[in-house]
Amino acid sequence: xxxxxxxxxxxxxxxxxxxxxxxxxxxxxxxxxxxxxxxxxxxxxxxxxxxxxxxxxxxxxxxxxxxxxxxxxxxxxxxxxxxxxxxxxxxxxxxxxxxxxxxxxxxxxxxxxxxxxxxxxxxxxxxxxxxxxxxxxxxxxxxxxxxxxxxxxxxxxxxxxxxxxxxxxxxxxxxxxxxxxxxxxxxxxxxxxxxxxxxxxxxxxxxxxxxxxxxxxxxxxxxxxxxxxxxxxxxxxxxxxxxxxxxxxxxxxxxxxxxxxxxxxxxxxxxxxx
Amino acid sequence: xxxxxxxxxxxxxxxxxxxxxxxxxxxxxxxxxxxxxxxxxxxxxxxxxxxxxxxxxxxxxxxxxxxxxxxxxxxxxxxxxxxxxxxxxxxxxxxxxxxxxxxxxxxxxxxxxxxxxxxxxxxxxxxxxxxxxxxxxxxxxxxxxxxxxxxxxxxxxxxxxxxxxxxxxxxxxxxxxxxxxxxxxxxxxxxxxxxxxxxxxxxxxxxxxxxxxxxxxxxxxxxxxxxxxxxxxxxxxxxxxxxxxxxxxxxxxxxxxxxxxxxxxxxxxxxxxx
Numbered sequence: 001x002x003x004x005x006x007x008x009x010x011x012x013x014x015x016x017x018x019x020x021x022x023x024x025x026x027x028x029x030x031x032x033x034x035x036x037x038x039x040x041x042x043x044x045x046x047x048x049x050x051x052x053x054x055x056x057x058x059x060x061x062x063x064x065x066x067x068x069x070x071x072x073x074x075x076x077x078x079x080x081x082x083x084x085x086x087x088x089x090x091x092x093x094x095x096x097x098x099x100x101x102x103x104x105x106x107x108x109x110x111x112x113x114x115x116x117x118x119x120x121x122x123x124x125x126x127x128x129x130x131x132x133x134x135x136x137x138x139x140x141x142x143x144x145x146x147x148x149x150x151x152x153x154x155x156x157x158x159x160x161x162x163x164x165x166x167x168x169x170x171x172x173x174x175x176x177x178x179x180x181x182x183x184x185x186x187x188x189x190x191x192x193x194x195x196x197x198x199x200x201x202x203x204x205x206x207x208x209x210x211x212x213x214x215x216x217x218x219x220x221x222x223x224x225x226x227x228x229x230x231x232x233x234x235x236x237x238x239x240x241x242x243x244x245x246x247x248x249x250x251x252x253x254x255x256x257x258x259x260x261x262x263x264x265x266x267x268x269x270x271x272x273x274x
Numbered sequence: 275x276x277x278x279x280x281x282x283x284x285x286x287x288x289x290x291x292x293x294x295x296x297x298x299x300x301x302x303x304x305x306x307x308x309x310x311x312x313x314x315x316x317x318x319x320x321x322x323x324x325x326x327x328x329x330x331x332x333x334x335x336x337x338x339x340x341x342x343x344x345x346x347x348x349x350x351x352x353x354x355x356x357x358x359x360x361x362x363x364x365x366x367x368x369x370x371x372x373x374x375x376x377x378x379x380x381x382x383x384x385x386x387x388x389x390x391x392x393x394x395x396x397x398x399x400x401x402x403x404x405x406x407x408x409x410x411x412x413x414x415x416x417x418x419x420x421x422x423x424x425x426x427x428x429x430x431x432x433x434x435x436x437x438x439x440x441x442x443x444x445x446x447x448x449x450x451x452x453x454x455x456x457x458x459x460x461x462x463x464x465x466x467x468x469x470x471x472x473x474x475x476x477x478x479x480x481x482x483x484x485x486x487x488x489x490x491x492x493x494x495x496x497x498x499x500x501x502x503x504x505x506x507x508x509x510x511x512x513x514x515x516x517x518x519x520x521x522x523x524x525x526x527x528x529x530x531x532x533x534x535x536x537x538x539x540x541x542x543x544x545x546x547x548x
Binding site for chain 2: 153154157158161162163175179180194197
């Protein structure tokens with residue numbers, strides 16, 4: 001049986017709907033203080049009681065876990081520790097010092113050591129991972145192709161430093177780079193940019209480029225784009241979106257493409273190095 | 275004789291004052307459309323007339339050139355080309371495609387091929403490049419030291435991708451990364467960040483980290499900090515500034531340190547890898 005651990009954003013609700021439609025039993029889980037708004041979870045846990053939570057899942061017949069949606073790095077309250085988690089917490093705390101990737105890797109290792117298989121969101125819903133190609137009527141022009149290539153190089157460098165997974169490039173220049181506040185905050189910053197600080201849009205409006213971190217565990221935390229991203233990119237005056245093929249989930253695909261087409265923007269699922 | 279080519283920001287005015295105080299003759303130069311506000315330039319040029327401009331300087335007795343202050347990558351108007359620059363413009367245009375570093379390298383190469391020596395701002399005013407150490411009464415605590423080290427790694431990664439020269443790190447997380455709009459815009463974004471998106475400041479307020487790009491030509495375009503940077507960092511609620519020793523110019527030092535001390539912030543000139 002599969003357990004879905006739901007974080008923030010649209011992805012958990014989409015997966016929950018797929019799981020419900022499939023008919024097989026499954027469990028919805030969430031972290032205390034960050035409960036989903038689409039359904040009441042069957043299990044609520046805290047990182048300080050991770051071991052107890054995994055035992056509960058095993059007793060319920062769960063053998064596969066899918067982590068979906070953004071999760072904040074928690075603070076650890078020693079008073080909340082259960083006995084089974086206490087021996088593990090040093091490892092968890094050390095991983096949290098090492099950044100998001102380290103935290104995630106440590107969490108996945110603990111889950112697998114406890115005997116669970118980790119399932120990616122796109123194993124649960126394969127159509128969320130679009131095949132390579134331009135999905136919109138509008139296609140990227142030469143300028144946009146060059147900006148997408150430069151953006152992919154920047155995203156790789158950012159990802160290697162565990163900073164972010166997206167950037168905006170216009171006419172070869174990085175207008176903005178994603179950090180902790182996320183893609184929407186970055187696009188809002190571009191929308192609010194003093195036009196004098198921005199290259200002349202008539203020569204190339206710029207491209208939102210998004211992709212996973214190099215070496216990232218693709219079973220969890222793949223970056224996503226969806227209708228909100230398209231809307232925010234349109235608000236920032238961009239020509240389109242270039243996302244890495246096999247590395248970015250496209251949520252609410254029909255609506256996202258409809259919005260992009262209406263705005264005359266491209267949505268390009270781009271082969272890495274392409 | 276030295277020619278100062280003045281771009282934007284405080285640095286050109288500071289250097290002009292030093293040169294005037296020194297008494298030896300010198301020339302002030304600026305790019306058409308971006309004239310300095312502190313003095314009328316002796317020479318105004320456009321990139322399309324670079325060769326003619328250099329000839330004028332040579333005839334005036336100039337043999338050394340100092341580039342100071344931010345310059346926008348110009349657009350090239352073929353109608354403005356002079357005969358001597360026409361054979362060079364392909365090289366300039368190709369370099370401009372390759373980003374800021376490429377543009378600068380190509381420009382410096384042309385200037386040196388024309389027989390001029392390129393002088394760094396800190397050759398004209400050595401005290402602008404502060405020696406390593408903590409310059410303020412407030413010293414970085416362990417958390418700030420860790421954030422400064424992580425920030426330096428991020429700045430190196432950003433710089434290698436020719437994105438920016440600064441970032442803000444709090445509790446190991448990148449809150450913001452500098453791109454085209456610059457350090458002040460980045461700090462304004464941090465000041466405006468939703469507190470829910472920000473790690474609890476009581477556990478570490480965060481550090482502005484600034485340093486040159488790896489492999490950057492340190493004769494031009496070293497990053498700067500000054501009173502405005504300290505004010506903006508205070509407005510963003512940061513614990514202090516960590517700038518790379520030997521790689522960042524400190525402008526209006528006394529005023530900058532006074533503001534930092536008044537705000538209880540540190541200004542740390544940090545050895546790379548320190």
